[in-house]
Amino acid sequence: MQGYTWHKPAAGKQLYLTFDDGPIPVVTPFVLKQLAQYQAKATFFCVGDNVARHPDVAQQVLQQGHVLANHTFHHLKGWQTTLPAYVGDTARCHTELEKLYPAGQARKLFRPPHGRITGKQARVLREQGYELIMWDVLTNDYDKTLQPEACLKKAIKYTQSGSIIVFHDSLKAQRNLEFVLPRFLEHFVSCGYTFSTL
Numbered sequence: 001m002q003g004y005t006w007h008k009p010a011a012g013k014q015l016y017l018t019f020d021d022g023p024i025p026v027v028t029p030f031v032l033k034q035l036a037q038y039q040a041k042a043t044f045f046c047v048g049d050n051v052a053r054h055p056d057v058a059q060q061v062l063q064q065g066h067v068l069a070n071h072t073f074h075h076l077k078g079w080q081t082t083l084p085a086y087v088g089d090t091a092r093c094h095t096e097l098e099k100l101y102p103a104g105q106a107r108k109l110f111r112p113p114h115g116r117i118t119g120k121q122a123r124v125l126r127e128q129g130y131e132l133i134m135w136d137v138l139t140n141d142y143d144k145t146l147q148p149e150a151c152l153k154k155a156i157k158y159t160q161s162g163s164i165i166v167f168h169d170s171l172k173a174q175r176n177l178e179f180v181l182p183r184f185l186e187h188f189v190s191c192g193y194t195f196s197t198l
Contacts, residue, residue, distance in 0.1 A: 003126060005198075007136040010162035013193040017042040018135065020071055020111065022169035023050055023057040030178060031169050032064055038185040040195035042066050044169070045111040045133070048073030048093030051100070058100055067197040068097050069109035069133070078117040086121045090130075109133050109198055133198060137165040141176040148179035155184055164198070 008016055017035075022028045023046060035042055044061050046068055051058045061068055073092040081089075090110065098106045110130040112121075115138075122132055139155045140146050159165060165184075167177055185195070 003122060004132045004134045005164070006134045007164050008162045010160070013161055013191070015159065015161070015188060015193050015195050016164045016198055017167065017195050018045060018133070018164060018198070019167050019169040020045045021047055021075065023054050023061060024169065024171065025054060025057060027171060027174050027177065028057050028169045029060065031181065032060060034181050034185060035066070036064060038189050040185055041197045042195065043069050043109065043198045045069045045071040046093070046097065047071050047075045048096040051096045055100065062100055067107055067109070068100065069107060069111065070094055070097065070130070071111055072113055075113045077114060078112050078121050083120050083124065087124050090125060133164065135164045135166045137163050139165065139167050139180065141173040141180060142168050142170065146176065148176050151176045152180045152183050155180060156187055159188070
């Protein structure tokens, strides 16, 4: 689909980790610790309500050189939400993120919850200056029926230079995330890859 970023051009051994649905205590700090250990940078697509509840955790993300991005304020399902409500909820999340950034420096990166958005919603957000970020590797770490070893194997198999990889810093994903993320980082760092923000 045009107008969406699914992956980045493969320039060298570069990968783009993203984390959806945080920030939350315990899980997001675990992610930050793993990223620091491997000198990896990432982009966090935050639910605005979680940012409002846990601004200290969101601040840690920024302080460690990562990027905070927009995942709506209430994790809305675009196909069930009117255009004004969806755009307004996205703006509310951006306002929450702006409180943490120096004036004018909050990025306009947006990922639709569940990876689904209507054409009209996407068009209006692009007109407002948002870049719509999707992915080419979905780890399915939130799937409790997926064993951690299988989750890791799948994530490694489909990742290539320029990939945008989705993990979740959420309680639902915690079991798989805690197994997969350190091993995923170790594998690709040992293969000479670096991890950058979008």
